[in-house]
Amino acid sequence: MRSGFVSLIGRPNVGKSTLLNSLINQKIAITSNKPQTTRNIIQGIYNEDGYQIVFVDTPGIHKPLNKLGRVLNKEAQSLTKDVDVILLLVDAKDGLGIGDKKIIASLTETDSKVILVLNKIDKMNETEILKAINDYKDLYPFAEIVPISAITKENVDTLLNVIKKYLTDNMRYFDDDTITTSTLNFLVSEFVREKIFRMTEEEIPHSVTCITSKFEETSKIINITVDIIVDRDSIKKIIIGKQGSLLKTVGIEARKDIENLVGKKVYLELYVKTIKNWRDRDRYLAELGFDEKEYIN
Ligand SMILES: Nc1nc2c(ncn2[C@@H]2O[C@H](COP(=O)(O)OP(=O)(O)O)[C@@H](O)[C@H]2O)c(=O)[nH]1
Ligand SMILES: [Mg+2]
Known part of the structure; x- marks a missing residue:
């Protein structure tokens, strides 16, 4: 039995909630093409014989405009602690920007393994994907870099297999028919x-x-x-x-x-x-x- 906690972080709109739904094969997180759709911490639980992975979807880190915004940022930032793996999602089609750089800078304080997930490759060709890998790879000692499409699910299985390598616990946190902690x-x-x-x-x-x-x-x-x-x-x-x-x-x-x-x-x-x-x-x-x-x- 291998298990662990994995948090999804990244700028608003990079596809964190879409990926969570793909990973656990059920819609439990809402998505839209507008920033700041996600307002709460959503936990989605992946169950398989011998594995349990608790994925934590966060509101994207952004500029707060009111109390709700400040609360969300605090919650999102606290989620890089005490997890086995951090999935840093980026919109690879959009490319590297200041928002990504800020988040990567904040990662120096984490002991968790960080996997860089280049999302939205369904909109890119091979040359563009290689360029994206190149742009990001030296910004942080990423444990792995995995290009995926959260929408078409291309490479999402590969990502799951990569995550499994870094799980360190050996207990089930939830019943194996639980897919989320949301009510x-x-x-x-x-x-x-x-x-x-x-x-x-x-x-x-x-x-x-x-x-x-x-x-x-x-x-x-x-x-x-x-x-x-x-x-x-x-x-x-x-x-x-x-x-x-x-x-x-x-x-x-x-x-x-x-x-x-x-x-x-x-x-x-x-x-x-x-x-x-x-x-x-x-x-x-x-x-x-x-x-x-x-x-x-
Ligand atoms: N083309 C494409 N669009 C995606 C992909 N993943 C997410 N999106 C779109 O990006 C937008 C933001 O997705 P969402 O999951 O809400 O992003 P979040 O703010 O990071 O949670 C939505 O319109 C999604 O349909 C992908 O792999 N490919
Ligand atoms: Mg979201």
Whole structure:
């Protein structure tokens, strides 16, 4: 039995959450083409005969604009400690930038093995991939460099095999049918938030949070209510859409993801509520799973 903890770090949008979903073969982390989609620490557990790997997906490290942003950065940075392996993800197509360099500079304090993962090679040819390897390889004593595509899953198996070499524990941390530490309530609210991220313009989704307020399971169906909390009435209007059209599509798409996860029919109700400045209110940060005492100062 070999096991261990592996954290995924990197700039926003490099594909950390997409890779987590590919590694454990189930959607448990939401993704979008907008930065700062991920707001919580998501743990995904890979199980195989003889192996258990606990992957920790982090919000990307970025410039904080409010209390929520500061909390996320603190959490992301704490995740380079006490893990066996750090997967440093970069967008190899985008190339080396100042954001990557800053993160690499912060790695000097870690004792963990660091594997450089060059993501998005589905958009690159061989020469471009070799150039990317060359650009990064001397910036840090990386234990390994693995080019992958988190979307097409090219080389993701190779990455898993590479990670296995560096696992040092020999116990199971979780039952072997556990795939995540997130609660169903949380996953449900995240799926709704993802659809809003994907269906609205850049400015809108960051001012939205979702909370599951009802989850009732009967023998045939699960009845779920999710509250969508926004900053302003003008955003509430946008999310509801013309005659409720956007909200309806959000509901249809989110329900598909939820049913896929729970393997059961779902009835999903969505409500949009305006609460001013929720991102600076400790109560809402606490409901998102952040420990108030730890971060209030
Ligand atoms: N072409 C391509 N796009 C990817 C790949 N991995 C992720 N993406 C896209 O990059 C965007 C950001 O992905 P996400 O996982 O949310 O990034 P995160 O912020 O690092 O968690 C999304 O639009 C993904 O679909 C990949 O391997 N190839
Ligand atoms: Mg993410």
